[in-house]
Amino acid sequence: MKTSLTIACALFASVASAQGLELSGANPAFEIAGAKKALESPRTMFLEVKLSPFTPLLDRPFLSREEAQRPYYTVYGGGPMLLGELEVDYQFFQKFGSLAGAVSLGYAEKYGRSLDAVTMQRVEQSTGLHIVPIKALLVYRFDWAKQKFHIPLVPYAKGAFVMMPWWVTNGSKIEIDGTERGEGVKFGFAGVLGLSLELDFIDQRLARDFDSSVGVNHTYIFAEGTIQEMNLFDPVPFGWDLSSAHFMFGLGFEF
Amino acid sequence: MGLSVAFNLLKSEPLMTLRLATLCSFLVGSVALAQNTTLSPQISITRVDDPNIDTYTFGAANCNDTITLRWSNTLLIPTTACGAPPLKLWSTSGECQKEPGTSDVRYSEVPSLTFSSIRQGSFTVKISELPDFKNTTTADGGMLQACGGAEQFTKTHRVCGSVEYAINTGIGCGTPTFQAATPFKLVYDTQPPTAPVITGDTAQDQAVKLNFTVDSDTTTVLLEVKGPTDADYVQIAQGASSNLSVRGDGLQNNVLYSVRLRASDAAGNVSEPSVEIEMRPIKTIGFFGVWGQAGGTEAGGCSTSAGIMPLLLLAFAFRRARKQVRKDS
Known part of the structure; x- marks a missing residue:
């Protein structure tokens, strides 16, 4: 039973393989490229x-100090x-590159040791800083060269309005310093420049399968500076400043 | 022939070949697995209210309780053409055997039709009627300890199930096969765990935190404190023994407290207190306090009213765009 199943599989594989060879041998390369584009969702x-x-x-307000x-x-x-972020773009323009409106939601946290209020020595109690960056973005991706010449690199730029709820815990509760609660919301702007690498060239057939079965046209890895x-x-002088200059790395799915 | 096909395939389409080989391995593996699977009943006995629990631990206060158990059969049962084996259910003070013993307590048998078609059902077990609680003497004339008595002891009963069946092979009935259920354990426990050992203590802001070690019987650790004006200890926190530390808050900074721990097991037995220690919660400052002490002027809250402006501008722009669209249409 096992042997016959193995032979059947090998035969099926050879038939499929022969079909594949015939297709690539009979059609010029540009026809295949055209067919691929037509098949893309x-x-x-x-x-x-x-x-x-x-x-x-x-x-930053205290840079003059040690x-x-x-x-x-x-x-x-x-x-x-450590900041994790999820961004969803909707592309409304796709001629010379693509233009998209997007929203993103992130979360970052950091824990350290609280200090003894008298001795200012670290004690066995944690104090946490938590930040939730929420962004409304305009995104331009220069994917014209990728679409036309199959160059797998896509540079892009983003502009964002940022809302950042934050809170600080001492132990398990929100910290209160005098009468002030350690929580709030900050607003600002962000600019992003990035470069993404389309991964479809690693296995083009798998990429097409990913599109036909799940609808994901292209997969990218990217790095961006924000x-x-x-x-x-x-x-205000000595104000709570959540500004930053940082790099982000991640995976992107175009669908 | 087969080899040459495989070789050509590998040369021409390595990726396709890899995928098909994976698929074939999966199919061959599945067939092999199916051939090796015995179609025998898989019986389990669990609690009705929580099928994931196979043990019920109880104390002296539960001696008059009745618990409802569920038997279930997750795999096929052979046809009744080869006899009609009922599922036997009973409780024993020892290990589960093929058949109930004379001193075991039997529960109603489940007919094979129910067992093979409905595949699950429930039955009740009275704690007071478990073999070692129902009988007062052992088979050799010794005295049994009673449920709810003053003695501190641990006793495990098992609820067992079994069925003996034969498979219809098509040309007759095969050899009868015995299949036992996974037993359900009923553990009577009136023995308290040993007292926890405090291995570390940390004074925190309006709180204390203790590290401890406990014996394997302990499931929960209770934290008790006594302030300078308190007449006795008060429990202020409890935590799972697996955490190895417990924190109690709601205390006053710079006040000296006596602190101790107790251990509690699954049956609710509470141990003697641990050694007591003295602790004084301290005022601590977290990052926000350090920020304030450094001269930071953040007021907290949604302090930047001007920050709302971009949102308002966006809303205004959106409204205008919608109006324009309406006009155009």
Whole structure:
């Protein structure tokens, strides 16, 4: 039984293989490219999943002081937070590159040790900084060269309005300093420049299968640099500054 | 012939070949697995209210309880043409055997038709009628400890099930095969766990945190404190023993508290208290406090009213765009 099934599989494979060879041998390359394009499903959306070492510039107002006297450095040692973000784009223009409106939602956190209020020594209690960046974005991807000449690199630029709810915990509760609760929302703008690499060239057949079965036209990996200024509105000296300049890395799916 | 086909295939379409080979391995594997699977009943006995629990641990307060168990058969049962084997259910104070013993307590048998077609049902077990609680003496004349008595002891009963069946092979009935159910355990436990050992303590802001070790019987650790004006200890927190630490808050900073732990097991037996220690919660500052002490002027809350402006502008632009679309249409 097992032997006959194996032989049947081998025969089926050879038939399929022969069909494939005949197709590629009989048709010129441009016809195949044309057929591939015709087979491609329409693409209107782009989904990005990304991670970043994200260091908010909370110590920026205190740069004149020594590192050990800056609050973020004192509690968190100056290390970055881990930021995860999910972005969904809707492409409304697709002629010379594509233009999209997008929204994104992220979450970043960092934990350090609280300090004894008297001795200012670190104690066995954690204090956490939590940030939820929410962005409304306009995205331009220069994918014209990729579509026309199959160059797998797509540079892109984004502009974003950013809303950033944040909160600080001491132990398990929101920290209260005097009468002020350690929570709030900041607003600002961000600019992004990035470069994505289309992965379809690794296995074009698999990429086509991914499109025909799930509807994902192209898959990318990308790296992008972000500069966000969160202290533009109503700035105060020594204000809470969640601005940053950071890189993000991730996976993108165009569908 | 087969080899040359495979060779040509590998040369011309390596990726396609890889996919088909994977598919073939899967198919061949599935067939082999199906051939090796015995079509025998798989019987389990669980609680009706939580099928994932196979043990019920109880204490002296539960001696008059009745618990409802569910038997279920997840695989095929042979045809009744080879006899009509009922599913036998019983409780025993020892290990489950093929058949109930003379001192075991039997429950009503499940007819094979029910067993093979409906495949699940329920029955009740009275704690007070479990073999070692129903009888007062052992087979050799010794005295049994009673449920709810003053003695501290642990006793495990098992609820067993079994069926003996034969498969119709098409030319007659095969050899009868015995199939046992996974037993359900009823554990009577009036023995408290040993007291926890405090291995570390940390004074926190309006709170204390203790690290501990406990014995394997312990499921929960209780944290008790006594303030300078308290007459006795008060339990302020409890935590799972697997956490190895428990934190209690709601205390006052700079006040000296006596702190101790107790262990509790699944049956609710509580241990003697641990060694007591003295702790004084301290005022701590987190990042927001450090920020404030450094001179930060953040007021918290949605402080930047101007930050709403871009949202308002966006809403205004959106409204205008919609109006324009309406005009154009």
